[in-house]
Amino acid sequence: xxxxxxxxxxxxxxxxxxxxxxxxxxxxxxxxxxxxxxxxxxxxxxxxxxxxxxxxxxxxxxxxxxxxxxxxxxxxxxxxxxxxxxxxxxxxxxxxxxxxxxxxxxxxxxxxxxxxxxxxxxxxxxxxxxxxxxxxxxxxxxxxxxxxxxxxxxxxxxxxxxxxxxxxxxxxxxxxxxxxxxxxxxxxxxxxxxxxxxxxxxxxxxxxxxxxxxxxxxxxxxxxxxxxxxxxxxxxxxxxxxxxxxxxxxxxxxxxxxxxxxxxxxxxxxxxxxxxxxxxxxxxxxxxxxxxxxxxxxxxxxxxxxxxxxxxxxxxxxxxxxxxxxxxxxxxxxxxxxxxxxxxxxxxxxxxxxxxxxxxxxxxxxxxxxx
Amino acid sequence: xxxxxxxxxxxxxxxxxxxxxxxxxxxxxxxxxxxxxxxxxxxxxxxxxxxxxxxxxxxxxxxxxxxxxxxxxxxxxxxxxxxxxxxxxxxxxxxxxxxxxxxxxxxxxxxxxxxxxxxxxxxxxxxxxxxxxxxxxxxxxxxxxxxxxxxxxxxxxxxxxxxxxxxxxxxxxxxxxxxxxxxxxxxxxxxxxxxxxxxxxxxxxxxxxxxxxxxxxxxxxxxxxxxxxxxxxxxxxxxxxxxxxxxxxxxxxxxxxxxxxxxxxxxxxxxxxxxxxxxxxxxxxxxxxxxxxxxxxxxxxxxxxxxxxxxxxxxxxxxxxxxxxxxxxxxxxxxxxxxxxxxxxxxxxxxxxxxxxxxxxxxxxxxxxxx
DNA sequence: TTGTACGCGTTATCAC
DNA sequence: GTGATAACGCGTACAA
Numbered sequence: 001x002x003x004x005x006x007x008x009x010x011x012x013x014x015x016x017x018x019x020x021x022x023x024x025x026x027x028x029x030x031x032x033x034x035x036x037x038x039x040x041x042x043x044x045x046x047x048x049x050x051x052x053x054x055x056x057x058x059x060x061x062x063x064x065x066x067x068x069x070x071x072x073x074x075x076x077x078x079x080x081x082x083x084x085x086x087x088x089x090x091x092x093x094x095x096x097x098x099x100x101x102x103x104x105x106x107x108x109x110x111x112x113x114x115x116x117x118x119x120x121x122x123x124x125x126x127x128x129x130x131x132x133x134x135x136x137x138x139x140x141x142x143x144x145x146x147x148x149x150x151x152x153x154x155x156x157x158x159x160x161x162x163x164x165x166x167x168x169x170x171x172x173x174x175x176x177x178x179x180x181x182x183x184x185x186x187x188x189x190x191x192x193x194x195x196x197x198x199x200x201x202x203x204x205x206x207x208x209x210x211x212x213x214x215x216x217x218x219x220x221x222x223x224x225x226x227x228x229x230x231x232x233x234x235x236x237x238x239x240x241x242x243x244x245x246x247x248x249x250x251x252x253x254x255x256x257x258x259x260x261x262x263x264x265x266x267x268x269x270x271x272x273x274x275x276x277x278x279x280x281x282x283x284x285x286x287x288x289x290x291x292x293x294x295x296x297x298x299x300x301x302x303x304x305x306x307x308x309x310x311x312x313x314x315x316x317x318x319x320x321x322x323x324x325x326x327x328x329x330x331x332x333x334x335x336x337x338x339x340x341x342x343x344x345x346x347x348x349x350x351x352x353x354x355x356x357x358x359x360x361x362x363x364x365x366x367x368x369x370x371x
Numbered sequence: 372x373x374x375x376x377x378x379x380x381x382x383x384x385x386x387x388x389x390x391x392x393x394x395x396x397x398x399x400x401x402x403x404x405x406x407x408x409x410x411x412x413x414x415x416x417x418x419x420x421x422x423x424x425x426x427x428x429x430x431x432x433x434x435x436x437x438x439x440x441x442x443x444x445x446x447x448x449x450x451x452x453x454x455x456x457x458x459x460x461x462x463x464x465x466x467x468x469x470x471x472x473x474x475x476x477x478x479x480x481x482x483x484x485x486x487x488x489x490x491x492x493x494x495x496x497x498x499x500x501x502x503x504x505x506x507x508x509x510x511x512x513x514x515x516x517x518x519x520x521x522x523x524x525x526x527x528x529x530x531x532x533x534x535x536x537x538x539x540x541x542x543x544x545x546x547x548x549x550x551x552x553x554x555x556x557x558x559x560x561x562x563x564x565x566x567x568x569x570x571x572x573x574x575x576x577x578x579x580x581x582x583x584x585x586x587x588x589x590x591x592x593x594x595x596x597x598x599x600x601x602x603x604x605x606x607x608x609x610x611x612x613x614x615x616x617x618x619x620x621x622x623x624x625x626x627x628x629x630x631x632x633x634x635x636x637x638x639x640x641x642x643x644x645x646x647x648x649x650x651x652x653x654x655x656x657x658x659x660x661x662x663x664x665x666x667x668x669x670x671x672x673x674x675x676x677x678x679x680x681x682x683x684x685x686x687x688x689x690x691x692x693x694x695x696x697x698x699x700x701x702x703x704x705x706x707x708x709x710x711x712x713x714x715x716x717x718x719x720x721x722x723x724x725x726x727x728x729x730x731x732x733x734x735x736x737x738x739x740x741x742x
Numbered sequence: 743t744t745g746t747a748c749g750c751g752t753t754a755t756c757a758c
Numbered sequence: 759g760t761g762a763t764a765a766c767g768c769g770t771a772c773a774a
Contacts, residue, residue, distance in 0.1 A: 041469065041549055043751055054761045059753065067759055084545035089525040090465045091751035095766050098412065098459060102505065102526065110494065111701070116487035123481065123508055132522060134473065135506045137494055151503060154460040155473065174455035178412055291684065298688055313662065314685045317669055330482070414767055425745045430769065438743055462767035466750050745774075751766105758761075 042083040051079035062087050093156065099180075103340060104152035105135045106145060106162045114287060114310060114329050115163070118185060121333025122161060129341050131158065142166030153180070159340040161185055161333075167228070181343035183336050187230040195343070197336045197354040201231050201309075204325040204358030205238025205283070206245075208307040211323070211360055212281045213246050216370050217305060221272040221279035223289055225260040235285045235309050254279050265292035266299075273302060280370035281305035287312045294318065305368040307360075316363050323366025327358045413454040422450035433458050464527065470551075474711060475523035476506045477516060477533040485658060485681060485700050486534070489556060492704025493532060500712050502529065513537030524551070530711040532556055532704075538599065552714035554707050558601040566714070568707045568725040572602050572680075575696040575729030576609025576654070577616075579678040582694070582731055583652045584617050587741050588676060592643040592650035594660055596631040606656045606680050625650050636663035637670075644673060651741035652676035658683045665689065676739040678731075687734050694737025698729045 040046075044058045051058065053076060060068045061076040062085075068076075079085075093100045105122055107115040119135055126133050134152060138145040145165045149172065152160060159181040160172075169192040176182050176194060183195040212220055222239055225232045236255075243250050253275060256268035265284075272279055282304055284290040290308030297304060303320060311326035335354060339347075360366075411417075415429045422429065424447060431439045432447040433456075439447075450456075464471045476493055478486040490506055497504050505523060509516040516536045520543065523531060530552040531543075540563040547553050547565060554566040583591055593610055596603045607626075614621055624646060627639035636655075643650055653675055655661040661679030668675060674691060682697035706725060710718075731737075 039548065039550060041751095045751075055751095056753085056761060057759090060760090063753085069759060072759080086521065086524050086546075088465070088469060088527060088751050090461050090469065090471060090527050091766090092753070093766095094459070094461050094465055094768090095751080095753045098461065098766070100461065100526070109491070110481070110487050111484075111491040113482075113484065113487070116481050116484070116490075119487075119506070120480070120482040120508070123506065127507070130522075132505045132507060132519075132526070134503045135490070135494065136498070136503060137491070148503075150457065151501075153457050155471070155503070156459060156461050175457075177410070179410060294685075294688060312685075313683070314665075314689065317665060317689055318685065319688075319690050416767075426768085427745060427770095428743090431744090434769085440743060443743080459767055462750090463769075464750095465752085466767080466769045469750070743774105746772085747770100748772105749770085750768090754765080755763085756761100757763095758759100 041088075042085040043088070044085070047076065047079045047083055047085050050083060051076045099156045099158045101130060102132045102134060102155065102157050103337075104149070104155075104157040104160045104162075105133050106138055106148050106152075106160070106164075107135065108140050108163060108165065109137050110135060112288065113312065117329035118163070118333035118336075121330035121335075122337045123333075124330075125334050125337035125341070131341075138163075138165045140165045146171060149175075158344055159183070161336050161340060163187060164189060166190075181340050183340050183343075185332060185336050193351050195336075195339055195352045197332055197339070197356065199231065199327050199332065199356050200358045201234035202238040202241065204327065204360075205235040205285075205309060206242045207238075207358070207360045208309070208323075208325045208366070209239050209242035209283060210246070211362070211366050212283070212305060212307055213242065213248070215281075215305065215367055217279075217281040218248050218370075219251070219254060219277065219279040220281045220283055221254045221256070221268075222283045222285065223256045223259050223265055223268045223272075223293055224285035225258065225289065227257045232285050239283055259289055259292075262288070262292035262295070265289045266296040269293050269296035269300065269302075273300070273304070279304070281307070281366075281368075284308040286310050290322065290324070294322065303368060305370070306365040311361060315361075318365075320365045320368070321363035323363045324361050325358050326361045327356055332356050412459075413456040414459070415456070418447065418450045418454055418456045421454060422447045470527045470529045472501065473503045473505060473526065473528050474708075475520070475526075475528040475531045475533075476504050477509055477519050477523075477531070477535075478506065479511050479534060479536065480508055481506060483659065484683065488700035489534070489704035489707075492701035492706075493708045494704075495701075496705050496708035496712070502712075509534075509536045511536045517542060520546075529715055530554070532707050532711060534558060535560060537561075552711050554711050554714075556703060556707050565722045566707075566710055566724075567722070568703055568710070568727065570602065570698050570703065570727050571729045572605035573609040573612065575698070575731075576606040576656075576680060577613045578609075578729070578731045579680070579694075579696045579737070580610050580613035580654060581617070582733070582737050583654070583676060583678055584613065584619070586652075586676065586738055588650075588652040589619050589741075590622070590625060590648065590650040591652045591654055592625045592627070592639075593654045593656065594627045594630050594636055594639045594643070594664055595656035596629065596660065598628045603656050610654060630660055630663075633659070633663035633666070636660045637667035640664050640667035640671065640673075644671070644675070650675070652678070652737075652739075655679040657681050661693065661695070665693065674739065676741070677736040682732060689736075691736045691739070692734035694734045695732050696729050697732045698727055703727050 044055050048055045048058045058076055061073050110116055123133050136148045142165050153175050161183050163186045167190050169189040172182055172192055185197050188196045227233055240250055259265040259268045284293050287310035307323050309325045311324045315322040415426050419426045419429045429447055432444050481487055494504050507519045513536050524546050532554050534557045538561050540560040543553055556568050559567045598604055611621055630636040630639045655664050658681035678694050680696045682695045686693040
């Protein structure tokens with residue numbers, strides 16, 4: 001059969017063989033630099049030749065299809081083993097349905113425990129369905145988000161889980177129309193109607209603020225991030241709802257936004273506590289800000305009541321244990337992934353909107369009285 | 372041209388169209404359940420037909436190849452836009468070199484900050500090279516590690532970064548021989564000679580223990596994980612080296628292994644502190660164990676000197692700030708990824724062995740005197 | 743500047 | 759039970 005082709009390859013190798021006709025494999029790692037036969041990736045075709053059967057028969061064995069004689073199967077299996085053949089799933093997917101058994105996950109920053117817990121939940125479910133997960137970080141950058149999702153779609157991911165950074169997701173519509181499930185996590189889509197899983201941001205924040213109010217606070221400072229980001233905005237809305245419900249006037253001077261950077265969050269603490277009429281309590285709208293604020297309070301040697309959104313490790317062991325609004329980020333990832341696989345398996349309900357509950361965890365910092 | 376084929380497709384769609392000849396797109400999300408033309412993923416072929424040019428011309432435009440007339444390019448671009456065509460990278464990679472622009476990363480648990488920092492470093496470098504990363508969790512399970520790496524190789528990842536869980540990596544040899552770069556992180560391979568990036572486990576541990584010794588401790592308890600795991604074993608070796616260097620006898624009673632589970636780590640604290648001749652200081656061999664031990668000490672209301680391997684967030688804000696042996700996990704991921712891309716770009720040096728340095732961070736818990 | 747023929751490695755179809 | 763052949767969507771080689 002196609003010997004000419006193989007001979008051509010062998011000729012190319014000759015220059016790399018030593019005077020004994022062997023490749024100089026012993027010298028380097030894995031014989032790198034020399035191109036011996038083992039460098040050619042075995043295909044079903046080569047397995048077929050080795051086993052003396054047809055291509056299709058190998059395919060049958062590889063995919064455990066029926067209608068293969070017991071001895072034929074044996075023979076093929078042996079050849080597969082010897083050549084250490086591995087099916088090329090790129091080719092397989094191309095032929096089968098042009099989508100891969102891989103899903104995409106776009107988050108802000110895998111190093112943030114909130115997102116790494118989401119990723120853990122997603123990956124756990126994906127493993128159960130024998131899918132793999134491409135994880136990529138948008139770094140809170142709208143353009144990068146779009147580039148990443150394009151790169152994922154070019155790879156024909158079976159579905160996309162996304163914590164959006166941008167504010168117009170109509171660019172996803174063509175892919176969504178093609179049937180690719182797209183599920184939004186933590187923040188809803190803009191200009192796109194699709195599955196969404198959120199935290200109970202507003203309710204959680206409200207619970208936290210009402211807790212502070214119940215402990216006698218009426219001036220509660222807020223240190224938050226980008227007010228354009230949905231989750232932060234909702235948490236702020238919860239704050240205002242709580243104030244309104246208790247007839248406490250809303251004072252803009254107590255609101256510090258755009259404090260995602262640790263340094264800016266620290267400055268906010270200083271700004272708030274040096275006001276003429278300073279707050280007696282603080283509300284921080286996410287884990288990163290909470291930690292920065294705790295550091296600031298510590299270095300300023302100040303104790304103020306504090307409730308933070310998002311739980312974080314060791315919160316309960318700090319000198320003043322931190323009262324937080326906790327939630328299950330891993331569950332968020334798991335449920336999103338489950339919904340994605342349901343979609344892949346034919347679930348064609350209208351876009352779903354799920355809410356992950358929050359829980360107020362009372363530890364001490366939220367129960368400090370006003371000074 | 373090949374109209375027969377396309378007509379076949381159109382016929383298949385007719386049954387889904389309504390009596391007006393339109394697909395019932397308005398009813399559901401994205402028109403799910405109805406298969407209209409937009410459900411057929413556009414190919415270069417379809418773009419070519421729409422633009423009235425040949426397949427190859429579309430290919431040229433898509434890949435920014437030269438030798439396309441300015442007006443032709445325009446025409447094709449318009450068709451691409453209108454059909455919202457996206458190149459199929461599965462097919463592209465199949466044709467080109469049968470490896471994808473995707474790399475694999477196998478770690479124990481993405482929810483552990485140590486690994487999520489590694490992942491962050493890897494992904495950052497990968498983005499620079501326009502690669503994506505499939506991240507999968509082995510859950511410290513040798514068999515799963517093997518399954519995952521097989522799944523990755525079937526997807527023809529361009530390279531593999533792995534924190535191994537198993538203790539025999541000869542199964543990777545065939546793939547390594549084919550030229551796929553395989554790089555071990557945090558733990559070296561067994562029965563395989565390949566690139567490896569480790570922390571200075573032994574040196575770091577030794578520094579930490581000598582620090583305790585310098586503060587007057589001679590009975591230092593160790594709470595560690597699986598002694599089979601390389602990094603833990605090395606850290607223990609560093610401990611013994613430090614003792615030996617200071618002529619302090621090694622007492623097996625002070626060693627608690629297999630305490631990866633928080634509960635077991637807590638038990639270890641109790642066991643050690645209730646010994647007839649208890650240790651005056653503790654050494655914890657990783658972040659998870661450190662935190663569990665701190666919780667145990669806290670609930671037992673005990674203060675003992677403590678040095679932990681791995682830094683962790685808020686360690687400096689605890690009532691007794693924790694002295695740790697710190698390192699840059701993100702750098703570990705970055706350097707591993709850089710090495711992988713160097714390999715992909717033809718770097719054929721012998722397998723490299725890199726060591727990431729550690730640093731003793733003095734905070735308080737390591738300076739407590741013996742009771 | 744543009745197009746044609748073929749092949750990448752696999753699966754589907756339909757013979758035998 | 760087994761095999762020949764076409765096709766998946768794209769890129770390469772070469773012709774026009």
